[in-house]
Amino acid sequence: MNKIIHLLAMMMLTIITIYMINNYVRTAESFTYFPPDQEASFLSAETALSLAGDTNNGYAILWKASSLLDRKAYLRQDISFLYVNGILQAKLGKEWKKGEDKIYLDKNIMQHESANFKAISFHHAELHNNNNITSSQRITHDELYVVQSKFTQLHSFRYPKGKEDKEWKFIIDQMIEEHLKQTLSTAEKTFDLAKAYTVYPLTDMYQFENSPLPGFDEQETKKILGRLWEGIYKNYFLGIQRMDGTTADPIGSTIPLILLAKDQSHLLVISMLRDGEAMILRQQIPAH
Structure with a gap:
């Protein structure tokens, strides 16, 4: 009986230990604000949207987020959100990277009507130096309007160039404003x-x-x-x-x-x- 109790106790201890380790990993690999690193910096950080062409069912948008730190970090992570007409369409983010300096994310998004695309990304690095923990961070974004209409050729713009683009921008912006209100x-x-x-x-x-x-x-x-x-x-x-x-x-x-x-x-x-x-x-x- 004592052996059985001892065995059960060891099993419970093992389960608890595994849970604590897993829980620690999940907690550790998360954005945590630490004081800015005075030496590390991002050599580049970018969020980019581009019209990738039309298809039989609509058109495709290429969405990219990338960053390059000037050194390898203890932990690296980038996340990006893409909103279409004010609604979250998709999000990007991979497994946390250890000992890396760069991250590259990309995805093709299909759409079937005129729309505004807003993408915003957070680029994060956690750095360890002896017992000192610091961080480096950047925020990047991009925005694109795409007009698809039977009255005009498929095209995109960031800033309206003519009357028609201004009208489309006004209509779409009003839709987004209603969502926010x-x-x-x-x-x-x-x-x-x-x-x-x-x-x-x-x-x-x-x-x-x-x-x-x-x-x-x-x-x-x-x-x-x-x-x-x-x-x-x-x-x-x-x-x-x-x-x-x-x-x-x-x-x-x-x-x-x-x-x-x-x-x-x-x-x-x-x-x-x-x-x-x-x-x-x-x-x-x-x-x-």
């Missing part, structure tokens, strides 16, 4: 939000890559953005936790809105799932 309205009703926020779509956060958030300096902005993407990865990219505790695929959700409290105390990330349910993520901002 509905997201904000649903979240305000669901979570009883106060309106003392400045609102930024996630796809516009690249603008703070080289200029600070209002009310914050450059170092504080980098920390806020790093922690923002940490939350986006864990609570959006990997799956959205519903209010009932289940996890939902983010595909089909609206562009997340970043609500920065005007008292600079916290930020909220809100989005609306495919079925209309609202999601919210709250992050505190340390006093500065």
Whole structure:
């Protein structure tokens, strides 16, 4: 009997140990904000969208995200989101890489109608030097409009060049704006939000890559953005936790809105799932 109890105890200990190791790996291989590395930097980082040509069923968009660090990092990861007319169409991201300096991601996306494509990527490197852990990060984006109509030849543009392009841009932008307004309205009703926020779509956060958030300096902005993407990865990219505790695929959700409290105390990330349910993520901002 004692031998059986001892054997069961050893089996349980083994199971617990395996669980702890696996759990540690999952936790370790995640975006975690560490102070910026003063020496490491990205030699290149890019998100690119291009019209790859028409097909019998529509047209194809080539979507790429890549980055090159000036040294090999302890951990490397890039993730990218592609929104079509304000709705998440696809996401890119591979297994975490150890001891690598470069990452390349690409995918062809099929579409059947005129649309706006917004892609935003987060490029991340975690660096270890003795007992010191630092990080390096970049945000890149691209945007493309594609017009497919029986009245005009298939073409794409980033900035409208003529009257027709301006009209298409206006129509599509209005559609996206409606999605964002509905997201904000649903979240305000669901979570009883106060309106003392400045609102930024996630796809516009690249603008703070080289200029600070209002009310914050450059170092504080980098920390806020790093922690923002940490939350986006864990609570959006990997799956959205519903209010009932289940996890939902983010595909089909609206562009997340970043609500920065005007008292600079916290930020909220809100989005609306495919079925209309609202999601919210709250992050505190340390006093500065």
